[in-house]
Amino acid sequence: MELRKLRERAGLSTSAAAALLGVNQSRISNIEAGRYAVGADRVRTMARNYKCADDALIEALAAMTGGRTRGWWDAYQELLPAPLMDLAELEHHAFGLRVALAIHIPGLLQTTDHARALFQEVVPQLRAHEVEHRLSYRMKRQAVLHGERAIPYTAIVHEAALRMQFGGRATSLGQLEHLLEMSELDNITLRVIPFGNGSFSGNGQPIDYVSGAVPPLDTVQLDVHHGCEFLDADAELAKYRTVLDRLEGSSLSPSASRDFIKRLAQGL
Incomplete structure (x- = not known):
């Protein structure tokens, strides 16, 4: 391409x-x-x-040339939609990730219980073994945030996502505590947009901005109703960089975001 x-x-x-x-x-x-x-x-x-x-x-x-090596995601080729394989491979080779979500917690920051509660609400309903396949896939994706090659990761999350109690009170509390723990990692920046901040760029659509080795190799991944959409045109990349910059400008600082999440957790 x-x-x-x-x-x-x-x-x-x-x-x-x-x-x-x-x-x-x-x-x-x-x-x-x-x-x-x-x-x-x-x-x-x-x-x-x-x-x-x-x-x-x-x-x-x-x-990027040469023989392609198999990744852990190849084991899911016959179990999950093909775009999910592309997403895992993109994240594996990424040099950085920026995401923004209004309703959901970022997948790479979800707990097992929170993710399972989400997958149980998928329409059409997934069977038990399909839920477990998606769950194990999501947890394995999170490896990019850990280890020697842990990539820089910035997540901008709206207060609405933090207040959604998927799985009930105990699951929600565990999820908030997990966010606080992950936000302490050196490679992770977590920023919250409170309801009171008012402005919100974009249309609330989940955005994943995947940085390549050089800016022309960046990719934007959007969650759409029918699955995943990948964009790499220069104009589209510039548009979503601007959207993310504006969302970041509307958010609390990382330290204020942690304090905000602590208060929410204490109120549960």
Whole structure:
């Protein structure tokens, strides 16, 4: 996809790009569709043909070539929708994550009990073993926040999400206490938007902004009614960076957010 974007920015057709590379047109189409593997040297050649002067982007693309290694998410390919595999792989390779939610707690910060209560409310209703598959998948995704390669993570959560008592009082209290614990980690920034702050950019749609090795490789993931939607166009990336910046500006500081959550927990 990135090679296709570079070609289109250069104003080249697939036939013109093929002529520059010395291959037939179908080879370019198959490379851009992900049907053919492409090596690092060929990526550099194609980028040069497309007059790309962004060396950092070229090297980031070259680093993405080579044999694909299997990830833990591959075990779920026949159990969960395909976009969830893409989301787990994106998070695994991310250099940073920014999320914003109005109604729900971010998936990477959910407790097991809270997540199970959510999955039990899915329509159409999931069977017991399907709930457990989704639950184990969500918990494994959370590994990106821990260990030697723990990625920077900023979560902007509205007060409404904190007050939703999915699973009842005990589950909600456990979830708030878990948020407080996670917010103490060096790589995690948790910010709350109280009802009293008034302004709220965007339409309340959950946003996941996944940072790549360089900004042109960023991706936005949106939760929509029919599943996941992934965006990587420059204009869309810029739009959602602005939305997240405004939401962050409407939120409490990390320390004030922790105090806010403590008060909510004490009131349960």
